[in-house]
Amino acid sequence: MLDFxxxxxxxxxxxxxxxxxxxxxxxNKPTTQYLQDPTLPDLKMQIVLAPPTxxxxxxxxxxxxxxxxxTLKWQSENVYANINSSLGFMKKYFPANxxxxxxxxxxxxxxxxxxxxxxxYDRYAIKLFYFTSxxxxxxxxxxxxxxxxxxxxxxxxxxxxxxxxWNAASFEVGAFHESFGDMIAILTSLNYxxxxxxxxxxxxxxxxKENLVSDLAEQFGISLNIGNSLRDAxxxxxxxDPMTLPTSGDGLTREVHSFSEVFTGTFYELLAEFFELxxxxxxxxxxxxxxSADFLxxxxxxxxxxxxxxxxxxxxYLAYDLSKYAGAYKTILTKxxxxxxxxxxxxxxxxxxxxxxIMNFEDNNILHKEEKVISLSCxxxxxxxxxxxxxxxxxxxxxxxxxKNGILNVLSVNHDEEESKNEVVNxxxxxxxxxxxxxxxxSWFIDKKTKNLTRRHACFGDFGxxxxxxxxxxxxxxxxxxxxxxxxxxxxxxxxxxxxPLPEKHACSISYNSCNGSAYKVCNSLKRV
Numbered sequence: 001m002l003d004f005x006x007x008x009x010x011x012x013x014x015x016x017x018x019x020x021x022x023x024x025x026x027x028n029k030p031t032t033q034y035l036q037d038p039t040l041p042d043l044k045m046q047i048v049l050a051p052p053t054x055x056x057x058x059x060x061x062x063x064x065x066x067x068x069x070x071t072l073k074w075q076s077e078n079v080y081a082n083i084n085s086s087l088g089f090m091k092k093y094f095p096a097n098x099x100x101x102x103x104x105x106x107x108x109x110x111x112x113x114x115x116x117x118x119x120x121y122d123r124y125a126i127k128l129f130y131f132t133s134x135x136x137x138x139x140x141x142x143x144x145x146x147x148x149x150x151x152x153x154x155x156x157x158x159x160x161x162x163x164x165x166w167n168a169a170s171f172e173v174g175a176f177h178e179s180f181g182d183m184i185a186i187l188t189s190l191n192y193x194x195x196x197x198x199x200x201x202x203x204x205x206x207x208x209k210e211n212l213v214s215d216l217a218e219q220f221g222i223s224l225n226i227g228n229s230l231r232d233a234x235x236x237x238x239x240x241d242p243m244t245l246p247t248s249g250d251g252l253t254r255e256v257h258s259f260s261e262v263f264t265g266t267f268y269e270l271l272a273e274f275f276e277l278x279x280x281x282x283x284x285x286x287x288x289x290x291x292s293a294d295f296l297x298x299x300x301x302x303x304x305x306x307x308x309x310x311x312x313x314x315x316x317y318l319a320y321d322l323s324k325y326a327g328a329y330k331t332i333l334t335k336x337x338x339x340x341x342x343x344x345x346x347x348x349x350x351x352x353x354x355x356x357x358i359m360n361f362e363d364n365n366i367l368h369k370e371e372k373v374i375s376l377s378c379x380x381x382x383x384x385x386x387x388x389x390x391x392x393x394x395x396x397x398x399x400x401x402x403x404k405n406g407i408l409n410v411l412s413v414n415h416d417e418e419e420s421k422n423e424v425v426n427x428x429x430x431x432x433x434x435x436x437x438x439x440x441x442x443s444w445f446i447d448k449k450t451k452n453l454t455r456r457h458a459c460f461g462d463f464g465x466x467x468x469x470x471x472x473x474x475x476x477x478x479x480x481x482x483x484x485x486x487x488x489x490x491x492x493x494x495x496x497x498x499x500x501p502l503p504e505k506h507a508c509s510i511s512y513n514s515c516n517g518s519a520y521k522v523c524n525s526l527k528r529v
Contacts, residue, residue: 029066033081037145053088057107086188093297102159111143121155133223154184172309178260205280207272233268305397307423314342
């Protein structure tokens with residue numbers, strides 16, 4: 001009788017409030033969780049699904065547990081298990097003030113979002129697609145890949161920690177968003193005992209070999225004939241000015257996913273160095289994993305949004321080492337960062353030749369947040385065909401990072417007005433080249449009232465909730481530059497039953513809960529209201 005009542009309540013809640021809470025029948029039936037993807041079928045385990053470990057998220061089609069593998073209902077279980085496990089592993093590293101997602105009260109995850117060789121996070125949802133492989137002619141589901149699922153989750157985690165990165169006009173910040181997703185996938189994999197044992201056995205305890213952890217999204221890469229994986233964290237890419245790279249081709253290119261491999265490779269090399277330091281065994285790998293996560297999250301929360309973001313991250317790593325670990329890992333960090341061209345040899349020598357007074361990281365390392373708006377000629381940046389006026393306004397990151405202690409000044413990241421402007425110009429040109437600016441479904445648009453270049457507010461299409469300006473048969477189609485059309489998710493034409501859009505404020509976006517109709521603000525800064 002109790003199970004019957006639970007079932008009825010679950011149905012009613014899921015039917016009338018599908019996007020509000022994560023509702024499924026906890027019938028204690030174990031499910032099979034894939035820890036990688038179908039190319040490694042032995043890496044799986046039986047688990048019982050637990051309540052969400054961080055904030056709230058809903059996986060579509062999750063209505064029961066213990067379903068047959070390779071069905072839609074099982075895929076929903078598997079996606080839930082991988083997301084919830086990853087959050088359980090990572091949340092201890094989240095800053096204390098991060099309790100919710102950046103722009104929604106409930107993150108929606110869609111295991112079968114449509115036919116496309118793609119997956120993405122849009123601030124409201126994680127959408128996982130499927131496609132037919134041109135190599136095998138088989139249907140490939142991105143939701144079956146733990147790497148892809150946790151990569152997209154990484155975007156959501158980073159957005160919650162640093163929502164100011166979302167609209168940052170910086171190519172390297174965009175590339176870091178991709179790198180962060182890959183690093184979360186790596187760290188998540190290393191939290192499973194079966195994966196730890198497998199990688200140590202296969203590599204002979206040598207992480208400087210390509211392996212199942214360094215290879216990211218194996219099935220996806222093989223299915224599209226990219227290689228053994230989509231990306232490989234075990235690489236030798238060194239930092240160069242991304243604007244000097246070709247826009248396509250083999251090797252490193254001026255594309256955010258490609259350039260992300262520079263920092264991901266640096267992260268993985270540090271992981272290998274820590275592993276060798278702590279003893280090339282299982283206990284040493286666990287210590288190396290946890291230390292890598294500690295550095296990553298603490299550097300991320302304090303690194304300024306700036307054009308040279310990868311260099312700024314390296315400096316934040318060094319500052320954190322000096323303040324938290326008394327410089328215990330300074331030699332390893334300077335070795336890897338100089339090899340990757342992220343810091344100069346002279347800076348490394350300067351740091352290693354001095355005994356530094358240890359400071360408290362939170363009290364003495366100061367991230368100064370500042371945002372400036374600059375005016376750019378539409379013609380000069382290549383958007384004159386969609387501007388309608390001479391200039392556009394672009395929000396320029398102007399952050400700085402100032403450690404307050406003697407020699408640590410060499411780790412400062414100072415804002416250079418001219419350099420930052422050049423970075424913004426190059427970023428806008430990059431968006432133009434990628435056809436990412438427009439008035440319909442592109443990622444960025446130009447607000448014709450304010451002349452601001454703005455990242456589009458993401459809406460989710462279920463129950464008719466979608467931006468009116470993206471629907472071809474609607475009168476507002478193509479008019480996403482209007483504030484009313486981009487300030488919230490309204491059902492086809494914003495009927496009177498929907499809440500009126502709140503007045504837009506500087507650096508804020510408006511979001512709605514599609515279940516109860518309440519509106520709330522999410523500010524694009526470190527402080528959310």
